[in-house]
Amino acid sequence: MSDFWRKWMIGLCWAILLFGVSLAGGGMEATSGPVRLIFALLKGPGALNLDAQMRFSLGVLGAVSIGWSLTLLAAIQAANQLGELGRPIWVLVTGSVLTWNVIDSSLSIATGFGLNAIANTVILAAFLLPVIRSGVLRSPAQSPR
Numbered sequence: 001m002s003d004f005w006r007k008w009m010i011g012l013c014w015a016i017l018l019f020g021v022s023l024a025g026g027g028m029e030a031t032s033g034p035v036r037l038i039f040a041l042l043k044g045p046g047a048l049n050l051d052a053q054m055r056f057s058l059g060v061l062g063a064v065s066i067g068w069s070l071t072l073l074a075a076i077q078a079a080n081q082l083g084e085l086g087r088p089i090w091v092l093v094t095g096s097v098l099t100w101n102v103i104d105s106s107l108s109i110a111t112g113f114g115l116n117a118i119a120n121t122v123i124l125a126a127f128l129l130p131v132i133r134s135g136v137l138r139s140p141a142q143s144p145r
Contacts, residue, residue: 001080005130009076012126016069024062027055045112072097079136090136097127 001009026035032050035058039048050058075093079086101124108116131137 001130001134001136005134006076006080008126008130010073012123013069013073013076016072016123017066020062020065020067020069022062023058023065025058026050027059027062042113042115087136087139090131094128094131094137097124 022034022038025031025033029050032055036048036050048054072093075089079089079093082089101120105117105120108114108120
């Protein structure tokens with residue numbers, strides 16, 4: 001993977017981390033401004049009710065998103081360091097991102113937050129673009145020489 005695409009992927013991981021921080025901020029009133037903005041932009045059904053259960057859910061989801069972004073960053077860096085031997089890592093990471101996208105987007109649409117599926121598609125495209133362009137999923141036999 002080129003230096004450009006490596007930096008792109010690092011930026012994507014940092015963006016996911018910042019989103020996680022925004023979600024986690026919804027766990028407390030003093031830091032809930034960003035999550036209120038996110039929900040306003042998503043224009044879901046009904047008013048946002050930041051009761052104790054929702055704050056707990058946002059805190060946990062934020063923590064999971066932060067952890068996911070750091071795990072994704074570690075896996076990407078490991079795969080890059082392995083070069084062609086990193087292909088199995090790329091396959092697993094790509095499968096995990098696709099799985100997240102299908103489940104998250106399907107549930108977003110089903111619960112009236114369809115705009116979140118658009119944001120998810122942007123994240124998926126931002127991940128797949130460098131993966132496809134760099135050829136990291138190609139088996140060594142398929143790689144151009």
